[in-house]
Amino acid sequence: xxxxxxxxxxxxxxxxxxxxxxxxxxxxxxxxxxxxxxxxxxxxxxxxxxxxxxxxxxxxxxxxxxxxxxxxxxxxxxxxxxxxxxxxxxxxxxxxxxxxxxxxxxxxxxxxxxxxxxxxxxxxxxxxxxxxxxxxxxxxxxxxxxxxxxxxxxxxxxxxxxxxxxxxxxxxxxxxxxxxxxxxxxxxxxxxxxxxxxxxxxxxxxxxxxxxxxxxxxxxxxxxxxxxxxxxxxxxxxxxxxxxxxxxxxxxxxxxxxxxxxxxxxxxxxxxxxxxxxxxxxxxxxxxxxxxxxxxxxxxxxxxxxxxxxxxxxxxxxxxxxxxxxxxxxxxxxxxxxxxxxxxxxxxxxxxxxxxxxxxxxxxxxxxxxxxxxxxxxxxxxxxxxxxxxxxxxxxxxxxxxxxxxxxxxxx
Amino acid sequence: xxxxxxxxxxxxxxxxxxxxxxxxxxxxxxxxxxxxxxxxxxxxxxxxxxxxxxxxxxxxxxxxxxxxxxxxxxxxxxxxxxxxxxxxxxxxxxxxxxxxxxxxxxxxxxxxxxxxxxxxxxxxxxxxxxxxxxxxxxxxxxxxxxxxxxxxxxxxxxxxxxxxxxxxxxxxxxxxxxxxxxxxxxxxxxxxxxxxxxxxxxxxxxxxxxxxxxxxxxxxxxxxxxxxxxxxxxxxxxxxxxxxxxxxxxxxxxxxxxxxxxxxxxxxxxxxxxxxxxxxxxxxxxxxxxxxxxxxxxxxxxxxxxxxxxxxxxxxxxxxxxxxxxxxxxxxxxxxxxxxxxxxxxxxxxxxxxxxxxxxxxxxxxxxxxxxxxxxxxxxxxxxxxxxxxxxxxxxxxxxxxxxxxxxxxxx
Numbered sequence: 115x116x117x118x119x120x121x122x123x124x125x126x127x128x129x130x131x132x133x134x135x136x137x138x139x140x141x142x143x144x145x146x147x148x149x150x151x152x153x154x155x156x157x158x159x160x161x162x163x164x165x166x167x168x169x170x171x172x173x174x175x176x177x178x179x180x181x182x183x184x185x186x187x188x189x190x191x192x193x194x195x196x197x198x199x200x201x202x203x204x205x206x207x208x209x210x211x212x213x214x215x216x217x218x219x220x221x222x223x224x225x226x227x228x229x230x231x232x233x234x235x236x237x238x239x240x241x242x243x244x245x246x247x248x249x250x251x252x253x254x255x256x257x258x259x260x261x262x263x264x265x266x267x268x269x270x271x272x273x274x275x276x277x278x279x280x281x282x283x284x285x286x287x288x289x290x291x292x293x294x295x296x297x298x299x300x301x302x303x304x305x306x307x308x309x310x311x312x313x314x315x316x317x318x319x320x321x322x323x324x325x326x327x328x329x330x331x332x333x334x335x336x337x338x339x340x341x342x343x344x345x346x347x348x349x350x351x352x353x354x355x356x357x358x359x360x361x362x363x364x365x366x367x368x369x370x371x372x373x374x375x376x377x378x379x380x381x382x383x384x385x386x387x388x389x390x391x392x393x394x395x396x397x398x399x400x401x402x403x404x405x406x407x408x409x410x411x412x413x414x415x416x417x418x419x420x421x422x423x424x425x426x427x428x429x430x431x432x433x434x435x436x437x438x439x440x441x442x443x444x445x446x447x448x449x450x451x452x453x454x455x456x457x458x459x460x461x462x463x464x465x466x467x468x469x470x471x472x473x474x475x476x477x478x479x480x481x482x483x484x485x486x487x488x489x490x491x492x493x494x495x496x497x498x499x500x501x502x503x504x505x506x507x508x509x510x511x512x513x514x515x516x517x518x519x520x521x522x523x524x525x526x
Numbered sequence: 527x528x529x530x531x532x533x534x535x536x537x538x539x540x541x542x543x544x545x546x547x548x549x550x551x552x553x554x555x556x557x558x559x560x561x562x563x564x565x566x567x568x569x570x571x572x573x574x575x576x577x578x579x580x581x582x583x584x585x586x587x588x589x590x591x592x593x594x595x596x597x598x599x600x601x602x603x604x605x606x607x608x609x610x611x612x613x614x615x616x617x618x619x620x621x622x623x624x625x626x627x628x629x630x631x632x633x634x635x636x637x638x639x640x641x642x643x644x645x646x647x648x649x650x651x652x653x654x655x656x657x658x659x660x661x662x663x664x665x666x667x668x669x670x671x672x673x674x675x676x677x678x679x680x681x682x683x684x685x686x687x688x689x690x691x692x693x694x695x696x697x698x699x700x701x702x703x704x705x706x707x708x709x710x711x712x713x714x715x716x717x718x719x720x721x722x723x724x725x726x727x728x729x730x731x732x733x734x735x736x737x738x739x740x741x742x743x744x745x746x747x748x749x750x751x752x753x754x755x756x757x758x759x760x761x762x763x764x765x766x767x768x769x770x771x772x773x774x775x776x777x778x779x780x781x782x783x784x785x786x787x788x789x790x791x792x793x794x795x796x797x798x799x800x801x802x803x804x805x806x807x808x809x810x811x812x813x814x815x816x817x818x819x820x821x822x823x824x825x826x827x828x829x830x831x832x833x834x835x836x837x838x839x840x841x842x843x844x845x846x847x848x849x850x851x852x853x854x855x856x857x858x859x860x861x862x863x864x865x866x867x868x869x870x871x872x873x874x875x876x877x878x879x880x881x882x883x884x885x886x887x888x889x890x891x892x893x894x895x896x897x898x899x900x901x902x903x904x905x906x907x908x909x910x911x912x913x914x915x916x917x918x919x920x921x922x923x924x925x926x927x928x929x930x931x932x933x934x935x936x937x938x
Contacts, residue, residue: 126624133627135639135804140813142618155616177615180815203589203791204567206554212538215545227547232644233814247686264813271811274659278690374815379615381644381793381816392547399683401552401676402645403592403786404793
């Protein structure tokens with residue numbers, strides 16, 4: 115009798131290998147996470163998630179960003195049920211489209227208008243297309259290693275991508291105004307846009323909020339040249355500031371891309387823009403079969419209204435700070451070097467002297483065994499559903515996990 | 527006292543003009559349809575839809591394709607409710623991903639594997655990327671005027687698009703084997719793929735099923751060169767044949783793109799492929815925040831299972847033929863020339879001598895007044911929810927509408 119009956123996760127992985135190339139694709143492929151992390155999930159409530167083998171986790175990934183009020187938020191669920199009962203995918207939009215566009219324009223200071231789609235990549239692509247239509251120029255400045263989506267012009271891998279797909283992308287270094295100015299000079303009179311993430315959240319690298327100098331330099335170049343300043347707020351949107359993440363540095367973009375948290379997990383993306391780009395936005399042809407579906411729009415209205423009314427940003431900031439402070443204290447106690455970066459609502463935790471991520475991997479594995487779902491080198495996410503009690507329970511697990519890391523690798 | 531109080535549709539359009547560029551974007555923009563067509567909808571059941579002013583229509587657009595079992599199909603709704611109650615957008619997929627991939631591989635003869643995304647454009651773009659990754663070549667042959675999505679490389683408008691976005695697209699004429707061979711010759715040893723619609727369904731032009739000669743020529747070129755034959759089944763998928771539309775001409779693609787009807791209106795797209803392209807498919811990086819959401823996958827499993835079990839294709843064919851026969855008889859009676867093309871499940875109705883679409887516009891307006899929602903120059907769609915009684919009721923309206931067209935324009 116074998117004691118090693120496969121888990122349900124292992125069974126599903128084996129079946130998947132037959133009918134899905136490599137068993138999974140993209141960022142949700144668990145091969146990018148430490149061994150032992152589950153690939154398949156069964157259900158979720160609030161900030162808790164259960165995998166297909168019934169293991170419960172306090173979740174700090176929030177489905178890689180989309181879950182911002184927690185799973186099965188009562189207000190969002192009620193809005194979704196009501197809209198689904200009426201109709202979702204119709205011959206045109208419902209009134210929810212107009213209500214949502216009005217709400218977004220009210221919440222976001224730079225926005226005079228909004229358009230909606232499904233993927234963050236749709237939104238960044240539409241922003242670039244509008245910028246090119248408005249300026250009749252081609253060059254787009256983007257930060258080296260920044261993630262702006264998975265279309266050929268921006269996906270992190272060059273496999274299956276042609277040189278022409280990237281022909282008009284010019285790189286600069288995030289938070290380096292001089293490299294931005296050099297890139298703009300390189301674009302000469304063909305500069306259509308500066309495309310910049312809400313903050314520097316490159317995979318596996320300490321996160322950095324934008325400096326005021328950098329943001330001001332980007333704004334200044336666009337003002338001087340007529341190019342569009344595009345903030346990619348897909349990952350950070352509505353976690354740092356309800357009006358757009360660059361409100362924190364006092365700079366307003368011309369265009370912004372949104373998705374992830376906008377509808378608490380329902381498939382929706384948005385582009386917002388100023389009046390200067392309205393005509394160009396109406397001139398481009400962009401669409402998708404489900405872009406006017408009303409259920410995600412009803413979910414977005416409920417999500418954004420609640421986030422505003424309860425000051426969700428402040429709650430997530432406080433809970434993220436509680437986690438950060440607790441981890442910092444634990445690291446000091448155990449005598450191990452941690453680098454915590456990013457805004458508290460979107461933490462990244464890296465270990466000192468851990469180029470091969472061995473410490474980070476063990477830390478995440480040990481936390482997982484104790485019911486806490488972390489990521490070793492990607493932005494994590496807090497939600498409104500995380501309470502102080504959840505954070506404190508998670509910190510008990512991280513304390514034990516850090517102890518194990520020190521036992522294996524020694525203090526540092 | 528004015529008697530012309532604005533309708534709710536007019537009120538919403540006025541509000542939309544302030545917060546949405548041009549009031550609407552893309553294919554659902556009612557400015558592309560005859561005056562009088564509503565922009566905003568309230569609810570739907572089966573093949574019936576109600577606009578925001580409470581007017582009821584027998585619908586022949588099916589939300590531009592996605593609705594294939596009818597709105598609020600009981601089995602799909604039950605599957606959706608159960609999955610939503612568990613979880614939709616999680617830290618990874620649920621078991622629905624594997625179940626759906628297995629079902630698609632079972633249904634589609636060319637498919638050894640499947641991947642999922644949100645938009646038809648995602649699926650066509652991923653197919654092209656996989657073809658380029660597999661062949662390490664760049665050129666993609668596509669039919670002139672064919673619609674393959676709304677990304678810069680394929681959107682019908684060139685506004686905001688650069689020449690480089692289209693650098694490796696080579697055109698041929700649909701159903702013209704010789705022009706296909708010429709395009710392949712032009713691509714020389716750089717041919718990555720032939721991308722071809724399930725049938726010729728260009729806007730405003732008589733639809734044509736692929737000829738066996740044309741399909742065989744496409745297959746032959748790909749077999750000789752190692753290029754990928756990609757069938758874009760986004761619009762037609764699961765309405766012509768459950769195994770893919772080119773089963774009707776006995777030719778199997780290497781890769782296929784699907785979306786629209788796959789989940790009866792829930793946002794989902796798919797790529798299927800043969801084993802020859804499995805490794806390439808696993809090598810590209812493509813992803814989206816909501817691509818593993820479980821509710822649309824549960825909807826797809828319910829939709830495809832039911833379509834198969836009840837032979838939905840045969841029902842839609844029969845109802846489409848009933849509509850076509852009825853219209854043909856009416857046109858003969860009224861002495862007016864109609865050109866009906868496309869498969870009966872996806873009809874296009876054009877008038878003879880109607881270059882400016884004046885007859886088609888009036889016909890659609892008169893049908894709409896009588897509660898029948900048609901389109902003057904785009905593919906229409908039947909669903910499983912259309913009954914003989916619905917078709918017969920619609921034919922009463924079209925008879926009166928045709929009479930009005932003849933009164934205005936004379937017999938022809």
